[in-house]
Amino acid sequence: MTIFLDRLRGFYHAKKDKTEKWKSFKKEFNLLKRLDKSGRFKQDWTDIYPCLDDKTDLTYFEGHYTYHPAWAARVVKKIAPAVHVDISSTLHFCTVVSAFQPVEFYDYRPAPLQLDGLTTGKTDLTNLQFATGSIHSLSCMHTIEHIGLGRYGEKIDPDADLKAIEELKRVVAPGGNLIIVVPTGIPKLAFNAHRIYSYQQVCSYFDSFTLKEFSLIPDNYLEAGMILNASPGDADQQHWGCGCFWFEKP
Template structure:
């Protein structure tokens, strides 16, 4: 509380000093009624949400290696699909469609429990920080304790043979539901849920200090040290594994 009061006092002092410095300038108007206090941005480093900075960066680098003709994304962060569309045609789908208007990007409505694609038809697919929400009602979807498993089944159904899936969820040492925000999975759970696909890469955004930020080629042991980390799984649907 004391810190907040100090920040408000400093804001008022800064306002008065800035007004004094700019009162002879005609480039902008400055009025107290137009104030917009930003009190917490004076920090030593730029803060960011490590989950939502690192996992799209990881996925973009994976897609550069995949080089798909078209990439399909199911409900990942809009920053990812919008930036990726500058380099690869992207088709984005969400339960709540986004009114995005960019070249190389189409946006449509889809329910992850019943995707509008034929089986084995999508060659490059991503669903990141999404499945953990399905069935919790947070976004207006129906309550279903197994909603995430049904979503995973749909992703595997539509993925083409020799197709790539980028799948991201919270990872920790104990599986639990933080109702109605999200689920937290163990590494073992995800591997079991996708045991019919080949794991190409596992990257980890840990909730413990890491000099690498995101750990590439991470291990299950690293994942099990987390309480709320972010697991980035790159899967491949091999023909031989799906017979």
């Protein structure tokens, strides 16, 4: 009964807050219309585009997809390869990095991007078309945890992530670099969204590689930021952290 009442109160306050925001929105709309004498723009109520939740003291951002591409871009800059290959990471990464570094981007659902320095294509992470030991700089970020859960139209396969990992390891050249990003914390599967891995799980899957750097986006990233050179203990304390692994193939 207590939980129900708490939810009811939450619904009431949310509805009240939204009502107040609408009142403020209408007031400001009318104020702007009265003040603007230039006639530069047509102002009509039928053209409104209400943005009611942006009056905040700080700019909110989602930590995983803000920090991890920024971290990976810095790693690629250190590697400075002739070409960097990315598989199915956020498009923000390949599009920005291609401004200073030639990038090839591949995805199960190809992205028809058209930018200088960027080429795109289709691939299946469980059956990559690249030759063994052919890629010197490779990334696959916030992707492995999804494979085999059917979310993106692929077939259901509980071991698809492990198959993808073996393929990634296969195509990296000796002495080459592999950037992996996955959710980290207490291991569990949240169907059909993602898997969460422990730090030790990830390291065991890549035990034939050398870990050059592990950094972490913690649950409390708004306060802590990104933890560079984090410890395994940091990772395993998270509910849904973001583990950033930079491996090198011997």
